[in-house]
Amino acid sequence: MLRLILRRLTISVLVVAVVSVISFSLVYLSGDPATAMAGEGATQQDIESIRATYGFDRPLYAQYGSWLRNAFHGDFGRSYYLREPVSTVLLQHFPITAKLGLSAIVFALLLAVPLGVAAALRPNTLVDRIALSISVAGQALPSFLVGLGLIYVFGVRLGWLPFSGTASWRNFIMPSVSLGYYATPVMMRLTRSGMLDALQSDHVRTARAYGLSSWRVVIKHSLRHAILPVLALSAVQLGFMLGGSIIIETVFSMKGLGYLAWTSIQRSDLQVIQAILLIIALIYALLTLLADLLNAFLDPRLREQ
8 A cells, every 4th residue: 555655646746746847837938038028128138137036047947946946835926917926816716716626526426426326226228328318418518518508598598697706606506517517427427337336246135135225225335335436536527627617717707717827828927827737736636646545445456556
């Protein structure tokens, strides 16, 4: 188990290190950052002053080391466009993305698990086909298209839900459905597969032989085992949602990290983009590590690899 933890931890550290190098390199992809910050009409003296102020005159390895050290202390520099500390800007937007991601993964679990259980209890029937059809639709429809459809039906036509802003919990309903529906298919299929295996296992047959009720067999002896890999997968899916929320946040005008990333790209606010990439990579690496360790805890065979 210790060897597995060290191997997974090493992979996570390497992923974050590679992303940090890519994030740092963004400053120089568009040319001399000091010239870009100085703007048109700036004199050479102005450019040199900016270069000295932001440390662009130092060797690249020294700049990278200082940036990485400061980043892990929560200091990502100052936003070129907003003229505020990047950490302050991130703290203003991250809670919205976190709420959206968590509510989306909860919706995905609430939809995927019952569908997977129903499909497993009635394999090769109409119930199974309906569940699989919902799963296929979730993979085929882009999340932004689902969001636009929800806005038209429940926001415009019926007027039941607000479709922009983050004023209340009602603002998160349609975005959470749009983002979570895309993660439903894989979680539903995993639940169905796990339930089918559990229902055919020896301990379930023994429980039935003792005369336990059908629902007790399903919930306590089957779903209890089938749901654990789904929970591990949900950690990885949450990382995808946090990193891929930019489209949904734009559609619903939610000013989270995704929206901030989009506007920062438009403004060429590279300091903010650097910080967002690093934070999302770090969160995703931690969630993936958590999922791997949870899978290893649940399946002893993985500990021996």
